[in-house]
Amino acid sequence: xxxxxxxxxxxxxxxxxxxxxxxxxxxxxxxxxxxxxxxxxxxxxxxxxxxxxxxxxxxxxxxxxxxxxxxxxxxxxxxxxxxxxxxxxxxxxxxxxxxxxxxxxxxxx
Amino acid sequence: xxxxxxxxxxxxxxxxxxxxxxxxxxxxxxxxxxxxxxxxxxxxxxxxxxxxxxxxxxxxxxxxxxxxxxxxxxxxxxxxxxxxxxxxxxxxxxxxxxxxxxxxxxxxxxxx
Numbered sequence: 623x624x625x626x627x628x629x630x631x632x633x634x635x636x637x638x639x640x641x642x643x644x645x646x647x648x649x650x651x652x653x654x655x656x657x658x659x660x661x662x663x664x665x666x667x668x669x670x671x672x673x674x675x676x677x678x679x680x681x682x683x684x685x686x687x688x689x690x691x692x693x694x695x696x697x698x699x700x701x702x703x704x705x706x707x708x709x710x711x712x713x714x715x716x717x718x719x720x721x722x723x724x725x726x727x728x729x730x731x
Numbered sequence: 732x733x734x735x736x737x738x739x740x741x742x743x744x745x746x747x748x749x750x751x752x753x754x755x756x757x758x759x760x761x762x763x764x765x766x767x768x769x770x771x772x773x774x775x776x777x778x779x780x781x782x783x784x785x786x787x788x789x790x791x792x793x794x795x796x797x798x799x800x801x802x803x804x805x806x807x808x809x810x811x812x813x814x815x816x817x818x819x820x821x822x823x824x825x826x827x828x829x830x831x832x833x834x835x836x837x838x839x840x841x842x843x
Contacts, residue, residue: 653830663768663819665834708773712830717787719764721773 625649628709628722636730641696643725645709648690652715656683656694657708659724665708668694699729734758735824737835744812745843752807752838756824760833763805765797766821768837774821780805781827809840817842 626647635641645654656668669676669683671692676683680699685692696703709722734757744750756763762781766774776789780799794810803824809816819839823832 655832657832657834663821663837663839665774665821665823665837667832667834670831710774717764717779717781718776718789719766720776721766723773 624722625720626709626711626722628707628725630725631723632726632728634728634730635699637700639699639729641699641703641727641729643694643707643709643727645692645694645722646690647692647709647711647720649711649720650714651687651690651711653712654685654692655710655712655719656692657710659706659708661705668707696727701729701731704728735822735833735835737820737822737838739838740836741839741841743841743843746812746814748812748842749808749810750812750840752809752820752822752840754805754807754822754824754835756803756805756822757833760824760826761803762825762827763799763803764823764825764832765805765807766823767791767816768819768821769815770818777807812842814842816840 629644654671658666671685680697682695706724708724736755738753764779765777768774779787783799796808799805819837821837823834
């Protein structure tokens with residue numbers, strides 16, 4: 623079993639829909655990152671969380687440390703949100719970042 | 732724009748050759764980490780450098796090595812290339828104290 627599991631693996635939705643991507647992990651962590659990767663490869667860091675909730679524009683990220691679970695929400699989704707979203711965790715006391723497999727999101731107009 | 736640049740963007744090598752990939756960190760960032768991403772897979776952590784010393788390593792063999800320079804730019808060297816080394820190689824710079832990551836666009840390596 624992977625240390626970081628994301629769901630769903632693929633998600634297709636219509637423009638305007640509310641999107642939720644989930645991330646579960648099995649180790650103690652010092653931080654969790656949500657990343658966005660567009661075709662061509664470049665990765666953009668969306669959020670770094672160690673507790674609670676963060677919001678940036680239409681994006682919201684939450685984390686529940688006790689349940690070892692995080693969610694990324696996108697409100698009023700748009701075709702330009704189409705990308706792969708990756709959850710990554712940094713283990714407590716370590717530098718290694720462990721990545722989930724990613725969620726491929728497609729927003730249709 | 733993250734301020735992190737990688738070179739070259741694409742390159743093709745043959746099995747057994749050696750390759751050097753370069754990464755210029757965002758100004759003021761003292762930490763750089765390198766990742767390998769095979770096609771259709773999530774990234775895998777290779778190693779991290781902080782103030783010119785390796786301070787974390789993933790499950791990669793010793794033929795993957797790195798350097799970080801006093802200006803915090805970095806190199807990833809891979810010796811004795813294998814076909815499975817074909818991947819996108821990403822670097823990310825950060826401040827050790829905060830941990831927020833800034834990624835480059837990646838170097839896509841093809842080994843024939």
